[in-house]
Amino acid sequence: MSETGQKQTHGFQTEVKQLLQLMIHSLYSNKEIFLRELVSNAADASDKLRFKALQNADLFEGDANLRVRISADAENNTVTISDNGIGMTHDEIVAHLGTIAKSGTADFFSKLSGDQAKDSQLIGQFGVGFYSAFIVADKVTVRSRAAGAASNEAVEWSSEGEGEFTVQAIEKSGRGTDIILHLKEDEKEYADEWRLRSIVTKYSDHISVAVEMLSPEVEAVAEEKDDEGNVVRPAIEAKPAQWEAINKATALWTREKADISDEEYNEFYKHVSHDFADPLLWEHNKVEGKTEYTSLLYIPSKAPFDMYNREKQHGLKLYVQRVFIMDDAEQFMPTYLRFVKGLLDSNDLPLNVSREILQDNKVTQAIRKGCTKRVLKMLEKLGNKDAEKYQSFWDEFGQVLKEGPAEDMANKEQIAKLLRFSSTETDSAVQNVSLPQYVERMKDGQDKIYYVVADSFEAAKNSPHLEVFRKKGIEVLLLADRIDEWLVSHLTEFDGKQLQSVTRGGLDLGEMDDAxxxxxxxxxxxxxxxxxxxxxxxxxxxxxxxxxxxxxxxxxxxxxxxxxxxxxxxxxxxxxxxxxxxxxxxxxxxxxxxxxxxxxxxxxxxxxxxxxxxxxxxxxxxxxxxxxxxxxxxxxxxxxxxxxxxxx
Missing domain, CATH: 1.20.120.790 (Heat shock protein 90, C-terminal domain)
Structure with a gap:
């Protein structure tokens, strides 16, 4: 660590430079989301400290009252978001605020079109919470001290979003992080305290950590009486400005479903996922019995850019008795459902639970089984109720769901019902034919589900192997996704009907061929x-x-x-x-x-x-x-x- 006052200058990762330019040029029509993102990050920092303090209470440094504080300085045109959470070391602040540690960055930038509305949605899928500060600020300063570190081991990060940032050691008495936004001249509205209060109420009411702002100072007022001695205005005691919570500060998932609005569910999704778009659907459920837990599971409306990276950490936020334990607890959701976001709160796991303990834990297995069935049921219900909405889900996540039959033998039949394919009955490459639909349309005497796998939809559609099937009017599924051959090697039958490739030898149409x-x-x-x-x-x-x-x-x-x-x-x-x-x-x-x-x-x-x-x-x-x-x-x-x- 360098001595206090010595600055180090670093260059942003190339992807960050590109992203900052997009931010600075105001891609977002809804600029106020910067506060939601920064408050969510601050709340996460508090959750992480609470978890670490389970093993080492000294990290609280005598102050276990975790909170996020927002203050505005209209005179200097700044907004400060402070938390007393886990904080960051020098190395962490360089790593977290100088790079985007996500795969798919090249793909992300290749999809940018120059259309502000479309590009802002892409950025939302990518997840870039901290950098949203540059939507309204032309300079951002971050001061942070990691919990348990000495006061002279704090660090200050500063950047004007022009390709470089500086880092220097500073003194900071309290743990946690302060983010100071030096607002642009045309963004002064965000230095107004009432404007900030309204944004917090709109986006961050559900956060379980208290979000505080200073109440207005109250001057003393003497009692007033009329000519008859009646009190017309009681005396008001002088009160200094003091910090007060402006959000409910109650964990949303602990509340009754009937008391939670769709808007609150949507905003909570954005908090846990750092997505900017509303989710496609969600399920909030409390399970009681041998295993007790609460789950709040979301299906996103858009796929993230790293969805096909099976090695990337995925999973749900895990809480035990409302105490945050870990992000990306992959043990509760199979890999083929890695697009599911949300959280679990268990009453049956110990507070000091680790990833290793979770791996072979019977409670974990019971919750995983329950959550998997819950998601599959959500999707089945959507497919039966709203074909158009399900099609939008399938277009985003269908190829990942196709991994299911190989991975989850117990739910193979239920997963198979959710699959969609192109077929010789459709005119386009749109995958909208389900296996139950195919079976319902089967010819008299047909006892197999026929399919062809090819490199593209066109190649499958024009395959010479289909000629006799077209002649006899037999529907054939056209499979052209890279994973399809892997899928049919594990999904060999459905509803008692064998899946049969038309490119295999020994073609026998059974009763459909007359004597x-x-x-x-x-x-x-x-x-x-x-x-x-x-x-x-x-x-x-x-x-x-x-x-x-x-x-x-x-x-x-x-x-x-x-x-x-x-x-x-x-x-x-x-x-x-x-x-x-x-x-x-x-x-x-x-x-x-x-x-x-x-x-x-x-x-x-x-x-x-x-x-x-x-x-x-x-x-x-x-x-x-x-x-x-x-x-x-x-x-x-x-x-x-x-x-x-x-x-x-």
Whole structure:
């Protein structure tokens, strides 16, 4: 630590510089949220001190009355937000106020459009509470001393939001943090105490820590009487200005649901999540019985930018008997529900509970089970009640929910009901078909749920494997998300119906193929048995088998995966994450009724027959997998065959 008075100058992280420019240029139409964000941070600092003091009461330094104080100085055009919470050390203040410790920053900035309304929503999803101070201030000073540190170990951070900040050691008698906002000339309204009071009442009434402001000073007034001796105005005793709480300072989740307005629930969500948008929906529930706890669970309306980072800490705020214990208690929510925000307050966990104790705790497991079912029930209810609202949820969080069947075997069927897909019955890539809807629309005699997995919606929609299904009017689910192959490898059935890939070998449409159709298929196989043998010889070493196709009506050929082999999409998925992929040969199916295949069958020159067979195989591979191992050889063969046709 440097000696008192010595300044150190640091440069902001690149992402912070960009963000500050957006803040400074007033992206927010609702500027007053700066106070909500700073008060929320101050309340969090108080919660963290209360938790640490469970192990070391000396951190209270004789003052266990935790609070946040707001004061305005109209003459100097400043606003100060002070707390007596945990405070920060020199290293913590440099790390917390000089960088954005979140993944997805590049993605965040790439999505900025220049439209102030849209960009402010993006910033809200990103979560940048402290930096909102620069919406109204052209200079911000932070003075902080960590609880338990000496008075000369305090630190002052200061910046004008221009790309640099300074840090120096100072003396500070009390623990905690003071944030001084030097307001811009056109933001003087925020130096008015009544304006600040109204903002706190609007946004921070629910915070369990007292938010205090000085009451007006009262001058003494003598008693007044009329001519008849009646008191017309009683005497008023002089009162000095004193700190008074201006919020309810009661934990919102401990109140009765009937007494809490939607606006209060919305503001509390913004406090716990640091999101700027209202949540999509929430559930406030008190559980009594063997395990007693209160949960307040929120589904956000927008996904954060780091949602797909499974390694990032996620989870709920944990309180024990209304005492804050930890942020991001991931033990209470499975990873596939990592988008859920909110809190838990348990009566059955010890106050000194740690992450290690939570890991194998039976109470934890019971609460996790209850909260998981609660969220799934919330989503099921939303899907049944409001399809449009559920679609907005699915568009934001659907790919994460698709991780569920692999992770949560106990709730697999319930999760499956929540999934949405595109299908051959829809005209766009919008995923709005549920499995119950698919089952309800199944054809007479259909006993399987058919699907195709491809790299894109267009590739899935135009897959040659769908031809016989279109001919018979059978709906097929079109799966194009990267996780879909992983999903169907774990979700193998629904409602007693097997999920069947149309790209797998041995296609059997069961009762949907009549005896006449099956007889015609057998006749074709016998008729073209010699041709199939020739193709098999021409492609020896490249295919596992060659068969007459009964799934193609318009395309000349396709490749399919043997029933027990790894699919091409799963192989791509494994390769993309650096896994070794076993080499497997596909089954090659040819449409013997296609004119091109008939032409090949009539080719007597064995060299040309081999080249035609290889071209058909490469085309089928290209249609299924999107690439070839040796595209140059394919082009050379195709050119040679084209020349041979033109020379006839």
């Amino acid at each position: 006449e159709t099956k007889e015609a298929q057998e006749k074709l196989e016998q008729e073209f048995d010699d041709v199939i043998s020739r193709v098999k010889a021409a492609l020896e070493g490249k295919v596992k088998d060659v068969k007459v196709s009964h799934r193609l009506t318009d395309s000349p050929a396709c490749i399919v995966t043997d029933e027990h082999d790894m699919s091409s999409q799963m192989a791509k998925l494994m390769a993309s994450v650096g896994q070794e992929v076993p080499e497997t040969l596909p089954i090659f199916e040819v449409n013997v009724e296609h004119e091109l295949v008939k032409h090949v069958a009539e080719t007597q020159d064995e060299d040309q027959f081999k080249q035609w067979s290889e071209v058909l195989f490469d085309q089928a591979t290209l249609a299924e997998r999107g690439s070839l191992k040796d595209p140059a050889s394919y082009v050379a063969r195709l050119n040679k065959l084209m020349l041979s046709l033109t020379n006839r």
